[in-house]
Amino acid sequence: xxxxxxxxxxxxxxxxxxxxxxxxxxxxxxxxxxxxxxxxxxxxxxxxxxxxxxxxxxxxxxxxxxxxxxxxxxxxxxxxxxxxxxxxxxxxxxxxxxxxxxxxxxxxxxxxxxxxxxxxxxxxxxxxxxxxxxxxxxxxxxxxxxxxxxxxxxxxxxxxxxxxxxxxxxxxxxxxxxxxxxxxxxxxxxxxxxxxxxxxxxxxxxxxxxxxxxxxxxxxxxxxxxxxxxxxxxxxxxxxxxxxxxxxxxxxxxxxxxxxxxxxxxxxxx
Numbered sequence: 001x002x003x004x005x006x007x008x009x010x011x012x013x014x015x016x017x018x019x020x021x022x023x024x025x026x027x028x029x030x031x032x033x034x035x036x037x038x039x040x041x042x043x044x045x046x047x048x049x050x051x052x053x054x055x056x057x058x059x060x061x062x063x064x065x066x067x068x069x070x071x072x073x074x075x076x077x078x079x080x081x082x083x084x085x086x087x088x089x090x091x092x093x094x095x096x097x098x099x100x101x102x103x104x105x106x107x108x109x110x111x112x113x114x115x116x117x118x119x120x121x122x123x124x125x126x127x128x129x130x131x132x133x134x135x136x137x138x139x140x141x142x143x144x145x146x147x148x149x150x151x152x153x154x155x156x157x158x159x160x161x162x163x164x165x166x167x168x169x170x171x172x173x174x175x176x177x178x179x180x181x182x183x184x185x186x187x188x189x190x191x192x193x194x195x196x197x198x199x200x201x202x203x204x205x206x207x208x209x210x211x212x213x214x215x216x217x218x219x220x221x222x223x224x225x226x227x228x229x230x231x232x233x234x235x236x237x238x239x240x241x242x243x244x245x246x247x248x249x250x251x252x253x254x255x256x257x258x259x260x261x262x263x264x265x266x267x268x269x270x
Contacts, residue, residue, distance in 0.1 A: 005170045010142055021090040023139040030135030031060055034128035041124050047116075052125070055110050063103040064089065070098020074230040074238055092143045095230065096133060096219075097242050103129075122208035123267055127194040130211055134187035140180040141168060148177025148225035179225050186218035203263035205254070212250040216243040 013020040038052045071093045072079045072086055079086055107125070111118035140146035153175050156166045161178070169176050193214065194207055202210075220243040223229055229237040257263040 005167045007144060007171075008142055008164075008168055022142040023092060024090050026139040026142065027094075027136050030132035031056070033135060034125075034132035037131065038125050038128040041128075045120070045124055047124075051114075051116070051121075055107060055121070058110065059103045059106040062106045063099040064094065066102025066105075067094040067096065067099030070095040070101070071230070074232075092140065092145045095239075096136075097239060100129075117204065119205035119208065119263075120265075123202075123204060123206070126208045126211035127191050127198075130187045130194065130215060131191045133215070134184045134191060137180045137184040137187070141165070141178070144168060144171050145228060146180045146183075146226065147171070147228070148179040149227050150174050151177055176227070177225050179222050182225070183218060183222050186222065187215065190214040190218070198267060201266045201268045203258070204265040204267065205257055205263050207267060209250040209254045213247050216246040216250075219243045220247075 008022070010021055010023065011019045012022045012025045035052060035056055039049060042052050043049050068086070068089055074095075075093075085091075104122075107121055108118050110116075111121055137146070147169065153166065153170075156169060156175055156178070161181075165178060165181065166175070169178050190211065194211060197207060197210065220240050223237055223239040223243070226237075229239060232238045232241055254263075
């Protein structure tokens with residue numbers, strides 16, 4: 001049976017010569033939702049209501065630049081021949097690991113300048129970060145990128161996916177794994193888990209470190225299904241290598257902080 005499938009227009013709105021892309025709208029929506037939640041939680045934790053507003057004014061643009069830089073660096077063979085395409089972030093090409101590096105570094109400097117605990121800020125922000133990632137993956141869906149290998153329509157139907165997702169996974173005559181969806185669902189589950197763990201009154205820093213572990217485990221396995229991975233070598237996917245490193249590093253920091261007594265404060269008491 002033949003299907004006449006029209007992909008979703010990646011342009012959300014045109015204002016004369018200016019085009020606003022769905023990719024940017026969705027990334028912005030994820031950021032705004034995360035900011036709303038983190039602002040509410042920071043007030044509950046005794047911080048000034050504008051603390052995270054001030055932080056994201058620096059963190060978001062730096063995260064976007066670092067996410068793009070990370071992607072371009074590992075695709076330099078292409079971008080060195082197409083320099084004019086480097087700024088075109090609305091066409092995709094933002095590496096989450098690069099964005100996280102920029103955002104965490106910014107948060108660390110911000111905490112030092114403001115005389116605040118970096119780990120306290122990180123714990124408060126962790127659920128909002130992973131929620132923003134869950135929402136942001138739908139930008140990849142619109143752009144028909146970050147998908148997995150070929151599958152049949154019957155396979156996608158067996159997942160009980162809505163028709164609009166199945167249709168958008170039809171790219172140049174072939175259906176593909178909706179790996180963007182797998183990661184979005186994994187991140188939503190992580191968001192729910194982190195909210196539940198707040199009630200467990202974890203030690204300071206551990207909510208953020210568990211976010212790193214949860215996200216990295218999911219990313220490792222989902223990345224293995226993708227066809228557009230940034231590659232370190234012919235066989236090593238950069239995101240999988242980084243995910244393993246982050247899991248081991250987060251576990252090491254968690255154990256080190258407990259052994260040394262650096263995490264005596266607890267989330268609900270600090």
